Amino acid sequence: MIPYFYNRAPEKKCLLRILPLAFIFLLFINTHAFGAEHKYTIYFYNPETNINNFASLKKEFDLYLSQFGGYQFQPFSEREMFEKLIANKKDGIFIISSWHYKKLKERIPIEPVMVAIAKNKPTCRRIFSTNRTIDDIKLLTGMNVASASSEDYTKSVLVQMFGENNGSIATSIKILSVPKDIDALMSVGFGMADGAITTDNSLAKLAAINRKLHDKLKQLLISDETLLPIVAIPKLRDENHLKLTKIIKDMETAVEGKNKLNMLGFEGWKTLNESEKEYLGE
Amino acid sequence: MNTNKNNQINKFPMLSALLHNQNKKHIFPAIFAILFIFLPCSTNTSFSDTTENVLIINSDMSIKNYSLAHTGFKSVIPNPKGEIDLGNKWKDEAELEKMIQKSNPAIIYCIGIKAYLFSHKLAKDTTLIFSSIINWRRLTMEENTYGISSELLPSMQLMMYRYLFPKTSKIGVLYSKEYNEEWMQLARDDAKDIGISLVGMPINKKTNIRSALKKLLKNVDAVWLTSDPLVLSKTDSVRNIFQQCDTANIPVFTYSEAFIDAGATLVISADIPTIGKQAARLTLDLLSRQKKKERVNIPAGSHISINLKKVEKNNLLLNTEALDSVNQIIQ
Structure with missing residues (x-):
C-alpha cells in the first residue's frame, strides 16, 4: 500500500526518500558529538595573571583549534579545581606558570617542552611599585597592594622580594586582586592602593601609554627573573599530544593564531634550553 | 579567640x-x-x-551586577555575620529592622540603591559601605558612610582607550555645561598627558543634539559617550547618536555594557567583582579601626568589551598586544 501522502505532492515523496539519509546523517553527527567528549584538550591555568575573559578565550581558542581536528581549550580560574581535574587526565597538554609547574611535577607525571615569549624574551621580573619613596621595609606592614596575580602567587613573590627574615611583613600585606596588571598600576597612580606587584613588561607598557603616571611610581623592589608560562605534556604521550604541541608552537606564524596568543599575553613560544630546564628542576 | x-x-x-x-x-x-x-x-x-562583624544587604541578588559584587565581597570575607536579599518583592520595614537588630553588625555592606536607602533609614548609627549605585553624589551621606563608586576615573578610561587604539588621538565628547563643565576640564587635562586631544561640544537643554554631533563628527576620530544626564536624557537621542556615528563611520566608546547592542565599538567599565573585593577590604580596614582619607573609593579594576566587527568597519588600528586586557570580544 502506498502511504497516502505519496499521492499528495511530489516533494513529499522526495521527503520520504531523504528521511533514511537524514537518519544516517544524524547518526553520523551523533557519533562525532559522542567523540567530541573525548577531544584532546589544552588545559590552561595561570596564577600569575588574573585572566577573567574565559568565555572569550574558550570561544576564540576552540574556533582556532577546530580547523585542526578534535581539539579544545579549557581555561581555569581556580587552582584547586584545576589540580583536581587534571590529576587523572591523560588527554591533554598544559599551559601553566613555571611557578606552578614546579609544584605540580611532584604529583603529576608531566614534563616541560616550551616556554612563552613576551617582548622577545622568555622571562620577566616582578616589580613592587609604590606611590611614595619608602626607606624602611617595616613601613610596608599591612599595606594595601594591588595585584593581578593570585594571592598565593603574589605572597610568594613578596616573600622572595623581602627575604625570609622579613616574611612576617610580606604576609601582613593585604592583596587587592584586580583583573589586569595595568589596573594594578593605575590603582597606585590614582590612589586606590598603596602599592602594586606587576611585571616589568607592564611597567614598560605604562611608560608607553602614560609617561607622567609611570614616573610618579617608585620602583621599590625587584624580584628574581622568572620563566614565563610553559607548555607541559604528559610523560606518557601519544601522537595527539605531539600534534597539539605543534599546533600551539605554530600559532605565532598565523595572524589568527598570534591574536589568540596575545589574549594570553604572549607573542610566541620557544623550546626550552638546558638552563631553563634546570630552572624548572629538570 | x-x-x-x-x-x-x-x-x-x-x-x-x-x-x-x-x-x-x-x-x-x-x-x-x-x-x-x-x-x-x-x-x-x-x-x-x-565570622566578620558585617551584614550584607543586597537590593536584588537576581540582578547580575549585584550578584557579582556580592560574590566579589565574599571572596574576601567568606563568612559575614548575615546576608539579606531584598529581592524584587516588598520587604516589610519592621521585619527588616528586626533582622538588622538581631544581627547587630558593626558594618552593613549595601549593594544597590534600595539596600542603601533601607539601611540608611533603619540603621543610621551603623557604619554603611555602599556599592553598585549610579551617581552616588546624590545620596544623603552620614559621617559613618563609605563606599565604592561605580564609575572609573576619566583618565583610566582614556588610558585604556589609548592602549587599545594608539593611533586614535582626537576624541569628541558631547557634554552639558550645567553638569559636567568641571569634569570636562579635568578630562581634557588628563587626555593631554597621554597624547589625546579631547574635543568637547557643550550642550544645554535647548541644544539640538543631532546638529551638535554633526558638527563634532567633522573634527574627531572617535566619540566618547559619557553618562551625561542631558546627552542621555532621551532614548531616541541615544539611538540617533549611534546612528549618526555609524553613518559617519566614527567609532563610539562608552562606559556601559548596555550600549554594546546599540553599536558601541568599545566599552570600558568598572569590574564589578573587584568593586565587591574593594568593599570587603574597606570593611576589614574599618573593622580594624584604620582611618580612611577617602570615604568613597574609585573602582580599581576595569572590564573591557570590544566589538571587532566594528573595529574593522571603523578602520581602527588595534594594538593586538593589548588583547590580553580585553574581557569580552564580540565578532
Missing part, C-alpha cells in the same frame, strides 16, 4: 580522665552532660572565629 580555643583543648584531657573514672553505667549520662556544657560553647567559638 585563640585563648578560648586553647582553653577548650585543655579541657579535653579532663574529659578523657573523667570517662575513665566513671562506672560504665554512668558513662552515657556523663557524655550527655559534658556535650550539653561544651557544645554551645564550641559553636559560639567557631562562629566568632570565622
